[in-house]
Amino acid sequence: MVNLVKRAQAGDQDAFIQLIEENKQALYKVAVSMLKNDADVADVIQDTILSSYENLRGLREPKYFKTWLTRILINHCNRILKERQKVVPMKEQLEAGEMEVDTSGREFLRLLNKLEDQYRIVLLLYYVEGFSIKEIGTILEMNENTVKTRLSRGRTSFKKVYLKENTVSIYRMEG
Numbered sequence: 001m002v003n004l005v006k007r008a009q010a011g012d013q014d015a016f017i018q019l020i021e022e023n024k025q026a027l028y029k030v031a032v033s034m035l036k037n038d039a040d041v042a043d044v045i046q047d048t049i050l051s052s053y054e055n056l057r058g059l060r061e062p063k064y065f066k067t068w069l070t071r072i073l074i075n076h077c078n079r080i081l082k083e084r085q086k087v088v089p090m091k092e093q094l095e096a097g098e099m100e101v102d103t104s105g106r107e108f109l110r111l112l113n114k115l116e117d118q119y120r121i122v123l124l125l126y127y128v129e130g131f132s133i134k135e136i137g138t139i140l141e142m143n144e145n146t147v148k149t150r151l152s153r154g155r156t157s158f159k160k161v162y163l164k165e166n167t168v169s170i171y172r173m174e175g
Contacts, residue, residue, distance in 0.1 A: 005062035016056065020049055023066055026129050027073050033112060033124045034077040044080055048073040064138075067131065071139045074121070114161045119154030126151060 001022070007015035027048060031041040051072050059068050109128075112120050125131045125139060133151070137144045 001065060002062045005056075005059070005065045009057050009059065009062070016053060019065065020052075023069055026066070027069070029109070029128055030070060030073055030121070030124060031077055033109070033120055034074070034117065035080060036113065040080050044073065044076045047076045051076070064135075066129075067135050067139055070125070070129070070131075071141075074139060111158065111161050111165065115154060115157050119150055119157050122147060122150040123154045123158065 001019070004015045004019055008019055024045070027045050028041065031044050035041050035044065048069065052069050055072075059065065112123060115123070121140070122136060125136045126133070131139065133144050133147045136147045140147070
């Protein structure tokens, strides 16, 4: 991937397109876990691609392309979330409910979406995207110990959600 990044930085548009293609699923999963709205996800991915294209030459370490790209995405997601706080949601949006994500880890992502944002994003980056604790710290601009704490608390929260869901399912089957 380093070679591809260097080619893209040199102006090779095909290399940039290939980089985006290789990372689009990861971008989608992170965006959906944060925004839970297809229209916003599409906007944020488009903004991320544009920003990364415009600023690619500023990336000093090509081996950190995915980390850098994910950081851009999260910044755009945070901007949208901040804008949402200024707007009163419409009744239809409240009734729309939780968005289903069609991935191989569908159940995991569904349960993950029930967690608080601070835990959900760390668990997603660690377990789904495979980032290290150090990389997550860089992406989220936080201390590694904070990442470790959120991973630990996130696992505990996930376990509670998982057990609650399965206990309810078993209870329904017996009743």
